[in-house]
Amino acid sequence: MFDKYAFVKDDMKKIDDFLLSNIKTSSPTIKKAVEDLVLSGGKRVRPLLVIAIARLGEYNEDKIIPIAASIEIMHMATLVHDDIIDDSKMRRGRESVQSKYGKETAVFTGDFLFSQAFNVIADIISKENLKLIARGVKAICEGEIEQFDNRYNLDISVLRYLKRIYRKTALLFAISCESGATQAGLSKELTRAMRRFGLNVGMAFQIADDILDYEGVEKIVGKPLGSDVLNGIYTLPLIYALSTSHKKAIEDILLKNKLSKKDVNRIVKEVKLSGGIDFAKDLALKYVKKAIKFLDIIPDCEQKDLMIDIANDALKRNY
C-alpha cells in the first residue's frame, strides 16, 4: 500500500520479523493465533507513523523497531478483545481469534500480547515512553467502556462521540507519533506538532471506520452493514441524523424492542437521506486537513509524503 516509499517495505518486514520472533510462548495455541494476526497484515499504520517520524531525527533502528512493533502488538491485543465483545467472525479478512479458538483463548491471547509488549519494550524504551504507551491502552479501555455504557442512548451528543473516539482511537495514533519523535530526539515543538498530526489522523480514521457501518462493502468490512446500529452503538452519521428532520422516523424504529434486518436497512437509508454520512465525511476531511497542516513545520521529504499519504488514506478506508 505504502510500498512506493523506499524505507517502508524494509521496515515493515523488520516489524513483522520482530513480531514473529518475539512472540515466544510455550503455548502452541497462542503461537498460532498470533501468527494468524501478524500474517493477516493490516496496513500497520501506527508502526509506520512511529518509523516515519523517527526517521526525521536520530534514527536508531534497535530502539524504533521494538517500539513500533510493541504499539502494533498492543493494538492487536485490543482488536482481539474487541472481537470478543462484538462477537465478530472476521478480522482483517481472516477468521477472528474468538471465532476460531473461542472466547476463552481470545481473552488470554489478548492479555498475553499486552504483557509481552510491555516485556519487550521494558528495557528498550524510556520510562516516559513506556508510561505513554500504557496510558494509550488505558484510554482505549475507557473509550470502549464508555461506548458500551452508552449503547441505545439516543441522547448522545457529537461532543461525547468525539471524546469517545479520541480515547478509543486517536490517542494511540498521537502516542505512536510522539514516541517516535521523542525517541529520535526531535525538538519539543516538532514533537508536539507530530503528536497533533497523529491525533487528527486518528480522529479521521475512526470516523471513516464508523461510516463503513453505513456504506462499507460487507465482504471487506467482515460484518453486516448496520451492525453497530443493531448493537446500540450510535456513531456520527446516526448522531447527526438525529439532529435533523429524520429524527422521528429513526427514533420510531430504534425504540422498537427488537430490530429486524429490514428495520436496520431502513435506518441506514434514513441516515443517508439526512446527510449524516456526508456530514461525517466532511468532518473526517477536516481532521485530515488539520493533520496535514501540522506537517508544515517539517521540510519536504519522503517521510512527509508518506505521512500525508497515510492521512489521506484514512478517508479511503474500506477494511
Add this chain to the structure above:
Amino acid sequence: MFDKYAFVKDDMKKIDDFLLSNIKTSSPTIKKAVEDLVLSGGKRVRPLLVIAIARLGEYNEDKIIPIAASIEIMHMATLVHDDIIDDSKMRRGRESVQSKYGKETAVFTGDFLFSQAFNVIADIISKENLKLIARGVKAICEGEIEQFDNRYNLDISVLRYLKRIYRKTALLFAISCESGATQAGLSKELTRAMRRFGLNVGMAFQIADDILDYEGVEKIVGKPLGSDVLNGIYTLPLIYALSTSHKKAIEDILLKNKLSKKDVNRIVKEVKLSGGIDFAKDLALKYVKKAIKFLDIIPDCEQKDLMIDIANDALKRNY
C-alpha cells in the same frame, strides 16, 4: 487474618489506599468495578509477601507499596478475565464484574487494570522487576490457555498439571517474593531462596484451590461443587483418581455427552473414594514444607513468622 503482625494492618491499608487513589479513570463504570474489587478484600497474599520480604532488607516504602499494589492489580485483572471464562457469578463473596456489569465491561476493566499497573510501576521500579512482572502475567495467560486447550482430556498427567499450575499461579507468587527481595537489595542467595519459597507456596495454593472443587463450601467458594469437572477441567484429585481402580467408573461418566448434577456428584464421590483428595492434600503439604525449609536461611523474626503463616494458610483455603 494476618493482623497479629504489627506491620501488616498498616501496610495493607497503605496498599488499599494506593489501589483506590491510583485507579484514576474518566469512566464511572471502571471506577465502580475497581472499587468493588478492592473493597471485596481478599487476603492480599501476594502483596503481603512482597512487603514481608522487602522488610528483611533495605525497606523503601515509596517503592515497595507501589510494587506490591501493582502485583495485586495484575492479579485482580486476571481474576476479572478468569470470571468471564468461567462465567462465575461470584468473586470473593461479591458479585463478579462480568456478572454485575457484563462481559464487555469485564474484558476492558481487566485490560484497564493491566495498563494501569504498568503505568503506575513504570517509573518506580527497575526495568528488571518490570520485565519480571510482565513475564508473570504472560505465564498466567499461557497456563490458562493450556488448561482450556486440555479440557476434557482424560490423558492428562500429573506432571502436565504441575507445569500448568506453575504457570497459572506459582510463578506470580515467586515473582512477588523475588521483586520484594531485589528491591530491598537482598543478596543473590537470599533472593533465590525467597523466590523458591514463593514458588512452593504458590503450588500449594493452587492445589488447595483445586481441592475446593471437590470439598469446598459452595456458599464460600461461590460456585457449585464439581464446576471444574463439569467444564472439563481435570485437576489433581481427579487426575490421581484416574490412575487408580476408580478409573473406569469415572471415565464411563465423563465420556457421556452431557453431565447431570447427579453425574458430577458421582464423580466427586469416586474421586474421594480413590484417595485423590488425600493425595492432593499430601502433595500440597509437601510443597508447604518445602517452602518453609527455604526460610531456614533467614533468622527468626516477625516477617519469617508471617511467611510461615501464609504458607500454612494455603492448606486451609476455603474461599
